[in-house]
Amino acid sequence: MRTRDTDKEKLVYTKAVEQIVNKGFNTFSMNKLAKACNISVATLYIYYKDKDDLIKKIVSKIAKKFFNVVINDFNPKMPFEEGMWVQWRNRSAFALENPMEVSCFEIMKHSPYADEILKTGELSMFKQYMTEFFEHAIKNKELNPICLDVFWSIAYGPLYTLLGFHREGKSIGGRPFTLTEDVMKQTFDLMIKGLKP
Secondary structure (H helix, E strand, O other), X not given: OOOOOHHHHHHHHHHHHHHHHHHOOOXXXXXXXXXXXXXXXXXXXXXXXXXXXXXXXXXXXXHHHHHHHHOOOXXXXXXXXXXXXXXXXXXXXXXXXXXXXXXXXXXXXXXXXXXXXXXXXXXXXXXXXXXXXHHHHHHOOOOOOOOHHHXXXXXXXXXXXXXXXXXXXXXXXXXXXXOOHHHHHHHHHHHHHXXXX
């Protein structure tokens, strides 16, 4: 039996993410992936049972990486504004350092594999942390008592809009745009003002 080659596994992962993002989810195939990696299709089956298994493992790997970064230095008992800044900092760092994985993750969230994202153990811990943080902030009167959906859209919508502008390299009207800490902090301060009592 052939042994696993971790460098080859990394190459397969990287090329699979690139193909899903650049060519689309529906055209993704094991044959095209093998060709892009310059390996035989048989080699792929050393690492994955089939295309379905490969995609599930990619989703799981991206989700774990994302959720571990997002909760870094974060504690649900933190003061609201401090905790939110940690979240913005972590989320933006992940998005800026991993643009292909973020794009792939977004595609997967709207695919038949969306349920795989929900099955990751990290997501369960992430949901627990974020719910506790949200409830703690309301209890301490640091956050207006609003429903979680409204909170989420106000708390993170502005950040993801800025990250989208950065990814495109342009903002409204096609003006050149690069996300800076100053722009992020200015947006963050306005978002916090809108959520605090």
